[in-house]
Amino acid sequence: MPFPIMPELENPFQETLLQRHRAEPCTVVIFGATGDLTNRKLIPALYNVAAEGDLPPQFKVVGFARRDKSDDVFRQELEEGNRKNSRQGHSDELWASFSQSIHYHRSEFEDLEGYKALAELLNKFDEERGAPANRLFYLASAPEAFKPILEMLREAGLSQGVNGKWARVVCEKPFGKDLATARGLNETVAGTFEEKDTYRIDHYLGKETAQNIMVLRFANALFEPNWNSRYIDHVQITCAENLGMEGGRGGYYDTAGALRDMVQNHLFQLLSLVAMEPPTDLSADSVRDEKVKVIRALRPLVGPEAVGANVIRAQYTAGSVDGVSRVGYRQEDRVNPESKTEAYVALRLFVDTWRWQGVPFYIRVGKQLPKKATEISVHFKKPPQVPFATARLPGSSENTLVIRIQPDEGIALRILCKQPGQALSMQQVKMDFRYSGSFGKASPEAYERLLLDAMAGDATLFARRDEVESAWKFIDELEHAWHKSPNPPPMCEYPAGSWGPKEADDLLRQDGREWRLL
Ligand SMILES: NC(=O)C1=CN([C@@H]2O[C@H](COP(=O)(O)OP(=O)(O)OC[C@H]3O[C@@H](n4cnc5c(N)ncnc54)[C@H](OP(=O)(O)O)[C@@H]3O)[C@@H](O)[C@H]2O)C=CC1
Numbered sequence: 001m002p003f004p005i006m007p008e009l010e011n012p013f014q015e016t017l018l019q020r021h022r023a024e025p026c027t028v029v030i031f032g033a034t035g036d037l038t039n040r041k042l043i044p045a046l047y048n049v050a051a052e053g054d055l056p057p058q059f060k061v062v063g064f065a066r067r068d069k070s071d072d073v074f075r076q077e078l079e080e081g082n083r084k085n086s087r088q089g090h091s092d093e094l095w096a097s098f099s100q101s102i103h104y105h106r107s108e109f110e111d112l113e114g115y116k117a118l119a120e121l122l123n124k125f126d127e128e129r130g131a132p133a134n135r136l137f138y139l140a141s142a143p144e145a146f147k148p149i150l151e152m153l154r155e156a157g158l159s160q161g162v163n164g165k166w167a168r169v170v171c172e173k174p175f176g177k178d179l180a181t182a183r184g185l186n187e188t189v190a191g192t193f194e195e196k197d198t199y200r201i202d203h204y205l206g207k208e209t210a211q212n213i214m215v216l217r218f219a220n221a222l223f224e225p226n227w228n229s230r231y232i233d234h235v236q237i238t239c240a241e242n243l244g245m246e247g248g249r250g251g252y253y254d255t256a257g258a259l260r261d262m263v264q265n266h267l268f269q270l271l272s273l274v275a276m277e278p279p280t281d282l283s284a285d286s287v288r289d290e291k292v293k294v295i296r297a298l299r300p301l302v303g304p305e306a307v308g309a310n311v312i313r314a315q316y317t318a319g320s321v322d323g324v325s326r327v328g329y330r331q332e333d334r335v336n337p338e339s340k341t342e343a344y345v346a347l348r349l350f351v352d353t354w355r356w357q358g359v360p361f362y363i364r365v366g367k368q369l370p371k372k373a374t375e376i377s378v379h380f381k382k383p384p385q386v387p388f389a390t391a392r393l394p395g396s397s398e399n400t401l402v403i404r405i406q407p408d409e410g411i412a413l414r415i416l417c418k419q420p421g422q423a424l425s426m427q428q429v430k431m432d433f434r435y436s437g438s439f440g441k442a443s444p445e446a447y448e449r450l451l452l453d454a455m456a457g458d459a460t461l462f463a464r465r466d467e468v469e470s471a472w473k474f475i476d477e478l479e480h481a482w483h484k485s486p487n488p489p490p491m492c493e494y495p496a497g498s499w500g501p502k503e504a505d506d507l508l509r510q511d512g513r514e515w516r517l518l
């Protein structure tokens with residue numbers, strides 16, 4: 001059975017509607033194709049796109065890595081990964097036809113001859129198709145390899161589309177480790193691909209719930225007029241993980257830390273979506289223009305005093321998560337026993353715009369917390385007075401809008417209600433919308449959406465150069481205060497399995513607030 005492909009469209013109206021997400025026929029070349037990301041995320045994402053019938057016609061994947069193996073062995077390895085990781089399960093029949101589009105190409109990243117051979121292979125596919133194809137180069141390698149790969153692609157003449165076809169590049173994270181390295185990387189990319197052909201992945205933007213933030217805000221008359229400092233008291237963004245440094249991640253993580261690994265990219269993207277002004281249209285640049293303004297408007301935190309007062313960093317000590325005992329951060333595999341890298345960070349930020357004057361945005365992210373959950377909660381101000389003289393407001397009485405990014409994707413609104421009975425007492429209740437119940441099918445994985453968008457030429461959900469650099473500019477000051485100042489703010493501690501250090505609770509307590517219980 002051939003795997004389903006997107007049907008040709010006949011109706012021009014349908015054409016307009018689908019235009020933005022119509023993946024164009026192409027060959028995807030994955031650099032680092034025998035790695036964990038390809039096995040766990042990229043191939044299962046493409047397989048699920050195939051299962052949905054959304055792959056473009058004449059689609060091919062070429063995996064590029066240095067170990068010697070045949071197409072068949074490569075396909076078998078990927079099949080195992082797909083069985084474990086495919087969102088919609090694995091069908092032998094579908095895999096048999098889908099996997100025929102996958103090929104393996106052995107080469108070192110630094111070897112020009114390997115790229116010339118790749119060019120020959122791509123030309124051979126073009127001949128078989130009877131026409132040249134578009135090319136999507138996916139850099140799923142360690143970031144140090146981006147430069148040689150890009151230079152070799154240019155040298156081998158692969159970075160230009162032929163005969164009116166496009167050539168695009170997708171760059172995995174991390175995109176640099178500070179402003180200087182991100183700028184350097186941007187220069188290298190710009191020397192090979194135009195910005196319009198450059199797709200910097202931030203997989204949080206591919207999550208359905210993150211995409212829904214703009215719709216929730218700008219398509220609902222109920223929320224849009226209230227989305228400002230007049231009605232909103234504060235916003236919290238929490239990204240909790242119940243894992244530590246499994247799978248050898250400690251080596252990379254210990255060079256990055258929570259701030260670089262999660263805040264600079266994913267959490268700043270969520271913050272931008274919550275705080276941005278409405279874009280004038282839905283083009284990639286209009287949306288990204290508004291998002292970058294939020295990052296530029298972040299009140300800078302400069303010097304150890306300002307950083308110490310607004311940012312808490314911490315490492316976990318030994319503890320237990322879900323009843324399983326865990327070692328402390330410094331005892332993790334591939335982590336320096338004297339590491340000064342944070343596995344948790346909490347921040348109090350201000351977005352200095354008209355809309356957000358005086359509204360704190362509290363962000364926290366950490367490893368080895370009690371559960372995996374990412375959510376945004378918008379806490380509304382209390383009404384000026386409660387007109388029930390005899391009634392007492394319960395402790396937690398603010399209206400809260402909770403956007404659950406993952407898991408159990410959905411939106412909940414907490415409101416006050418009168419408890420049934422004669423006495424007038426009030427209680428918070430929850431109005432709850434769940435994706436699983438309302439849409440009757442699971443949302444696509446972030447990588448499915450992002451791969452399709454890159455094939456369709458829609459960069460809305462990818463980070464633009466100025467967004468990345470503005471975020472690093474802000475983050476660099478914090479890293480500087482922690483690692484280069486003579487009197488750095490302390491590294492706090494929390495037991496694995498707890499909700500973080502007590503200093504992070506104090507950060508909100510000083511403002512008369514507390515973290516929402518997840
Ligand atoms: N894994 C994940 O869940 C995530 C990963 N990322 C990012 O994706 C990127 C890849 O990560 P991951 O898949 O985990 O990395 P891995 O270490 O698992 O894979 C590295 C890949 O690069 C290849 N490679 C390394 N050196 C060379 C070389 N000199 N020439 C040719 N091939 C080479 C390896 O090939 P060979 O096997 O032949 O040695 C392998 O295919 C990183 O930037 C990472 O930060 C981002 C988000 C999540």
Ligand SMILES: O=C1O[C@H](COP(=O)(O)O)[C@@H](O)[C@H](O)[C@H]1O
Pocket residue numbers: 173203241261262374
């Ligand atoms: O980019 C990263 O994200 C993951 C968390 O992603 P999620 O989709 O599972 O929430 C994080 O574990 C990792 O450290 C980071 O590099």
